[in-house]
Amino acid sequence: xxxxxxxSAWLVRTVLAVFGGYALSAALVTGLAGLLAALGMAPGExxxxxxxxxxxxxxxxxxxxxxxxxxxxxxxxxxLLPLLAWGVILVSGP
Amino acid sequence: xxAATRQAMAWxxxxxxxxxxxxxxxxxxxxxxxxxxxxxxxWMMPETRLASPPSPVSLDAIWPDIEQATQGASQWRxxxxxxxxxxxxxxxxxxxxxxxxVDLNPATGQxxxxxxxxxxxxxxxxFHYSLHLRWMNLGYxxxxxxxxxxMALLVxxxxxxxxxxxxxxxxxxxxxxxxxxxxLHNLTGVLGLPFHFLIAFTGLVIFINIYFPQxxxxxxxxxxTPRQAFFADAYGQFQRDxxxxxxxxxxxxxxxxxxxxRWQGGEPYYLRLGNPGDAEAFVEVRRSxxxxxxxxxxxxxxxxxSGDLLARFQASPVMTVQRFLSGLHFIQFDHWSLRWLYFLGxxxxxxxxxxxxxxWLEARRKRHARQGRSGVRVVEGLTVGxxxxxxxxxxxxxxxxxxLPAGAELGGADRAALEVWVFYLVWLLALGHGGWRGNGAWRxxxxxxxxxxxxxxxxxxxxxxxxxxxxxxxxxxAVAGMDLMLLATGAVAVAxxxxxxxxxxxxxxxxxx
Numbered sequence: 202x203x204x205x206x207x208x209s210a211w212l213v214r215t216v217l218a219v220f221g222g223y224a225l226s227a228a229l230v231t232g233l234a235g236l237l238a239a240l241g242m243a244p245g246e247x248x249x250x251x252x253x254x255x256x257x258x259x260x261x262x263x264x265x266x267x268x269x270x271x272x273x274x275x276x277x278x279x280x281l282l283p284l285l286a287w288g289v290i291l292v293s294g295p
Numbered sequence: 296x297x298a299a300t301r302q303a304m305a306w307x308x309x310x311x312x313x314x315x316x317x318x319x320x321x322x323x324x325x326x327x328x329x330x331x332x333x334x335x336x337x338w339m340m341p342e343t344r345l346a347s348p349p350s351p352v353s354l355d356a357i358w359p360d361i362e363q364a365t366q367g368a369s370q371w372r373x374x375x376x377x378x379x380x381x382x383x384x385x386x387x388x389x390x391x392x393x394x395x396x397v398d399l400n401p402a403t404g405q406x407x408x409x410x411x412x413x414x415x416x417x418x419x420x421x422f423h424y425s426l427h428l429r430w431m432n433l434g435y436x437x438x439x440x441x442x443x444x445x446m447a448l449l450v451x452x453x454x455x456x457x458x459x460x461x462x463x464x465x466x467x468x469x470x471x472x473x474x475x476x477x478x479l480h481n482l483t484g485v486l487g488l489p490f491h492f493l494i495a496f497t498g499l500v501i502f503i504n505i506y507f508p509q510x511x512x513x514x515x516x517x518x519x520t521p522r523q524a525f526f527a528d529a530y531g532q533f534q535r536d537x538x539x540x541x542x543x544x545x546x547x548x549x550x551x552x553x554x555x556x557r558w559q560g561g562e563p564y565y566l567r568l569g570n571p572g573d574a575e576a577f578v579e580v581r582r583s584x585x586x587x588x589x590x591x592x593x594x595x596x597x598x599x600x601s602g603d604l605l606a607r608f609q610a611s612p613v614m615t616v617q618r619f620l621s622g623l624h625f626i627q628f629d630h631w632s633l634r635w636l637y638f639l640g641x642x643x644x645x646x647x648x649x650x651x652x653x654x655w656l657e658a659r660r661k662r663h664a665r666q667g668r669s670g671v672r673v674v675e676g677l678t679v680g681x682x683x684x685x686x687x688x689x690x691x692x693x694x695x696x697x698x699l700p701a702g703a704e705l706g707g708a709d710r711a712a713l714e715v716w717v718f719y720l721v722w723l724l725a726l727g728h729g730g731w732r733g734n735g736a737w738r739x740x741x742x743x744x745x746x747x748x749x750x751x752x753x754x755x756x757x758x759x760x761x762x763x764x765x766x767x768x769x770x771x772x773a774v775a776g777m778d779l780m781l782l783a784t785g786a787v788a789v790a791x792x793x794x795x796x797x798x799x800x801x802x803x804x805x806x807x808x
Contacts, residue, residue: 267306
């Protein structure tokens, strides 16, 4: 195992993966639904489609979060990115 | 697949398993029982052991009884009797928000006595998806986390298993018991892999609205309330304001016949009166799920007085996919062999989770004892409580159902609540026993299961007269099935308990068979 195997490092990784990963998945679900609706898909259909896929997306994010080496990229992808994404969504929503 | 990746997957699999395995097992156990929740209802509510309903049921003939049963309710809905649930079931909500279930005999309209129990559909099934933790939907979120963890556990399990298979010879020095437990864990995992994964995924899909509540935010951005706009779009829900004038309800049976015609033979299962007593009253009829997997959304709305069709809502294609996936999980369709397969799949899932715990305990026991760590002790106590303790608590729930007198009350808790108290208290006791005795608790709890399970079956006979030899001869089949499963549980518990003192016998820890 690499040097960052202290329990605290794994705890940070777990929190980022579970909560940051969920925030990122939810942002992608909302964003993709909006995109598909803008491209002409019936909006109700788009929401249901992306929401169903959202669980599989979250699964992939979870697994990747635990395999990527080092925590730098993790903080960007699962900390900063979801914050930015949700900021954009909240601003462009009603 | 690099070694680092496989190691990470092994770490993830181990820790997700140890931390969330107990929760997963409880969800899987309750889910497995929920496959037969309506049969458990028949066993726990003897007044509902009616003969199969006349078909089709005439609602007009008993409409006065229905009106009486729904008087004063702010909302109500009724479910037409089926083979699995031979009563006319009314669920009503009072203006104060109190929920109540009222059952009528569909042939005579007679109101059945208050069952005084939540039974399978009221306790076991909701435990499965919400853990009865309603505060801020905490239960739903925990179940959702467990569902995601299950999928991650399965994928990571496959990834590390493939390596394990290649490195088979490395694991030979392990004790026999560890090898056997691991074998069973891998067997139930691999054989049931499509089932376990689909069950976890479809379970999550059912609750897209809880787990992705913000999903409609951009797609429905032009509405003030995107979420409500989404519900109206995707789920229908005809609405019409009450006019304030009194109205009457014309015949209902003709509406049901019209519905059958429009559904080309499909049967109604659900009926609701909107704006009851008003001139703007309407009847909503929903189509039964019994003859296909998809939990269809094909709702018909009729004017209550004239019987004219006001609206019909049918789900769109993608929504139908979501309803199909939900249907794969809910199994509301009539197919007994498939239902039993789901039950066996659920049991194999319970075995998979339990053997995972046992494997971890065996693998860590020596190391923790050497290092003076208490992790194994804690997990051991929780495992005993979570596996055999869960079964014991369930049996105590059934036994309390047979022993508590009607109208029983204690400290403000009604009979149904008392049964639930028994479940949780016995579970707590089993956890405590496991924490105190550790590995030695298994045997005692197995013997307890072996005693309690047939006792429950006997109590059914003693308190209702429906002894197993009678129900096997003349039914109801649901009650006979439940008694048989109880006896089978007892038999399996005896078989396991007798093997436990021997060194390798902690392998088959799934005490419910």
